[in-house]
Amino acid sequence: MRKQAIEVDARHYVEEDVDEVVEYLYNIYKGAFTEKSIRQHFDNYIGFSYAEYTTAVVTAHLPRGSKLLDIGCGFGSTVIAARNAGIDATGIEIAPFEVNFAQRRLARMRPQDDPQLVFKQGDATKLDQPDTSLDAVTFWNVLEHIEDCEAMLKAAWRMLKPGGRVYIECPNYAAHRLEAHYHVPWDPELRHDREKAADYLRSQGRDPAYFLTSIFCRTNEEVLSILKGIGFEPLDIADEMSMALTFRNLPAMLLQPMRFRKFHHPARESITLVARKPANRM
Numbered sequence: 001m002r003k004q005a006i007e008v009d010a011r012h013y014v015e016e017d018v019d020e021v022v023e024y025l026y027n028i029y030k031g032a033f034t035e036k037s038i039r040q041h042f043d044n045y046i047g048f049s050y051a052e053y054t055t056a057v058v059t060a061h062l063p064r065g066s067k068l069l070d071i072g073c074g075f076g077s078t079v080i081a082a083r084n085a086g087i088d089a090t091g092i093e094i095a096p097f098e099v100n101f102a103q104r105r106l107a108r109m110r111p112q113d114d115p116q117l118v119f120k121q122g123d124a125t126k127l128d129q130p131d132t133s134l135d136a137v138t139f140w141n142v143l144e145h146i147e148d149c150e151a152m153l154k155a156a157w158r159m160l161k162p163g164g165r166v167y168i169e170c171p172n173y174a175a176h177r178l179e180a181h182y183h184v185p186w187d188p189e190l191r192h193d194r195e196k197a198a199d200y201l202r203s204q205g206r207d208p209a210y211f212l213t214s215i216f217c218r219t220n221e222e223v224l225s226i227l228k229g230i231g232f233e234p235l236d237i238a239d240e241m242s243m244a245l246t247f248r249n250l251p252a253m254l255l256q257p258m259r260f261r262k263f264h265h266p267a268r269e270s271i272t273l274v275a276r277k278p279a280n281r282m
Helices: 015-029 035-046 049-059 077-084 096-109 149-159 188-192 194-203 209-214 220-230 247-255 257-264
Strands: 067-071 088-093 119-121 134-140 160-171 233-235 270-276
Touching: 015 035, 015 096, 035 049, 049 077, 049 134, 049 160, 067 077, 067 149, 077 088, 077 096, 088 096, 096 119, 134 149, 149 160, 149 220, 160 220, 188 194, 194 209, 220 233, 220 270, 247 257
Parallel strands: 067 088, 067 134, 088 119, 134 160
Antiparallel strands: 160 270, 233 270
């Protein structure tokens, strides 16, 4: 019954994949996600709906052959889509099941690639990746699942070449919006008290276990502050215009004040940005 509830594109799966993945998703998200949310998750992150968007973002600014690491690559869709577009993309993911799935699917879809080299399982802060060797590092709806956000972004800095970019998208828990995973109205004040947030989720008929173990309430201010402290320059994801609040950017701030205000607004709905490692920094 679960399998029938999720429509899939048969080009990207075989029967055994669907059975395994649906069971895996239900085991993780039961009590947290609605049936509709699980279907959307399947389409977006196991399918290629979201990967088409992320690939369009990175290929707008990265030339073919650029080396990219997708941290928290999950089932591998974003990496495969980027490779199909000519990016030398690899991925690392903490969940063994998801890495195994990504490797098996890559072997079918791109037999010219080595799945063991493209997808690795483990903690990205401990990845044996040479310093200053990557053109880009991506975090697609991942930072809210990483407890030590600063350590992870410092690891990205280490691996990036001078001038390299980090791409980030994740929910902003300082915003009034639907909680991105439970899809219930979110009060930003709940981010300060995890037990109070858990009680609220219970009051909505949801199991807070996933929230308590796997969600860390990132905010726009926090992420921008960490990036600045490390040395990154924030850029607008649309056109890579510098959004740094510096004297050098004063003319742009005067010409486009609303653009800067929206980018830095504490209650912005999502944290969506690029950050560049300066060309003169190692």
